[in-house]
Amino acid sequence: TIVPARRGTAEVGKLWLRWKGPLGLAWRQIQKQSAQSVAVIPNISAVRSPTIQMFLKDSLFGLLARKFRGEGSEFEALAEYRPGMDRRSIDWKGSARHSKLLAKEYDTERNNQIVFALDCGSSMCEPIDGLPRIDRAVSAALLTAYISLKAGDRSSLFSFAAKPELSTPFLSGSRNFFRLQQEAATIDYRHQESNYTLALSTLQGRLRRRSLIIIFTDFTDPTAAELMLEAAGRLIDKHLVLFVVLEDRELTELITKSPESAEDVARAVTAQNLLDQKKLVVTKLKHMGIDVIEGAHQDIGTRLINGYLNIKRRGQL
Template sequence: MVAVVLVFVPGELSFGLLAVNGAVLGVAALDWALAPGQSRLRIERRFPAVLALGVEGRITWVVHNTTARSVTVRVADELAPSLRASTRRARLRVPARGRTEATATLLPARRGRFDIEEITVRIQGPLGLMARQGTRRVPGVLRVYPPFKSRDEAELRINKARILEVGLRSARGLGGGTEFEQLRDYGPDDEFRRIDWAATARTGKAIVRTYRAERNQTVLILLDNGRVMAARVDDVPRVEHAMDAAMMLTTVATRLGDRCGLVAFDSDVRAVVPPARRREQLSRVTEAMYTLEPQLIESDYAGAFSFAVSRFRKRALLVILTDLVEQAVGESLLPALPLIVRSHLVVVAGVRDPDVERWAGEVPDGPEAAYRKAAAVAALDERSRTVARLRGFGATVIDAAPGDLAPRLADTYLKVKATGRL
């Protein structure tokens, strides 16, 4: 909107200036009157329903002009700073009875649900002196999911799942972990002891029994959302690494015919996805996790374990995604393990901090570096003791570097299936 300044000068020039001011006001009023009202324009906002954290997306504003004259429009959108929009404003020249659109990029820096409600619209008059401004409600919801960084690793393991069947042949000798699949003709690579003699007698040719991995087994992920998961490793909170591991395990397990579910907890249970092997299970698990933020409180492992075993009684592979810090494990996790280790196979997995390992291995060049090295060595010793204590309780422990947690967890699951431990 253009400001109109009235100038008052005493003397013989005052009447002339008043006339000029009056003319300017008249022109400005005419310009304002000719500017289309808000109801004459239709505003759309288009963006993906879902984006992944750190993955670029596009947002588009579309302005429809129902009037017989072209119009200049400025829009300013209500976008959260963490969406990191390249711009939230646009200037559009919209033709008569036409439409024009403007686009910006989004690069989310935070997970969660973003309710985007209002757009401020300024419609300029034909002379460019005045404008009509209003706020339009254009509601929309953008969901920012955790990034599935290990997706390719998951596909690689699924594609190589036939290797699992090779392992299952040796597992049959241990008497577990297999399901009878079919009878087929004996081949040169088959073991003699796998011949089905009854079928061989009936058909008059050698027939062997083939097996496959047991299916419809249960995998339950217990995702710690408490204080220890807020610490940053590789510039992101530990919980982000754990979420990636949860997504990879869900993908691999359900694609191989097993049931996978999720319980997220801190001092209370925050999200539950019952185990299932349906195609959309990954989406359900991701949907349950994407709004979670680590709470700066101690996690109640006993409460989470009691909830899990009371709701899901079938023997399962229980995967606890947490941090292997000595105090939390010693005071809360270890006392709660007897609730689950007797009836379930337990895996405890966490991500270690490469900075701590680097500090422990460096040669100090001064008092500050020496203190840092001593603290890092002590932290690694505590972590080693924690791993040993967990294994002493019968848990399988994964202490992985960033980027390795998800693949190592999936490999552990595949090994469990291959050896028939479930």
């Protein structure tokens, strides 16, 4: 049994083959060179969780062509109000004309474009509970991509560091989720400073219609954060942008730990300054009208799904 130590593409350089003779008294062993590679896909065990499966029971679509009515933004028709319907959907003017309560029905939006932009630079290579931040981000992105494919939207992966790395075409249908898994395995760890200006401008040039861009990154350098804010400001003119930030448990532990020496005090002050810088960047993003999702790595996938569903429910795309 082989247990991979990290996500990525594993190269199989050599193969050792051994088999026993017919009597089981001896064996023969040979060695051969190999040029094969194996994709070590990210952990997607959360996709099989009972919570996700319960949600998917209402997200499966059949083969019959029909309209999907729900909490969308495109008006479909007026229907007689029935107990259990949202009272906010009541059309009071139409009800006054027909002398009975009428409610508005909407078409559920489908075929929206969702881009998962993953920063694989040096700041995302730092570990959280034994795994790099980028691995935690990839798992959350794939979990949300699975939901979006089931909901009828189109998903794409985009990764960048000093330059854009991976850009997959938009895929639709849950049958293409395996392809996203394979592509996510190729996202490498880059010990480079992230170039937000080049990456986000390249992404903007590739998009031909309004899309939801979910950016997984971390704010460590104030100068890079300012460049990121400037690049994100150009994106929101046409697209809907959502930032996902993982909580840094190590910094929190350094701040809350009782100091025993001068070095502990210096570490706590430095950690507090880093957290203050991150909070400042998050505040600036929110003032620009960009939603930011923060949380621990074990909760970020669920929070991202809720954020995605709220965006669809409000009809922002």
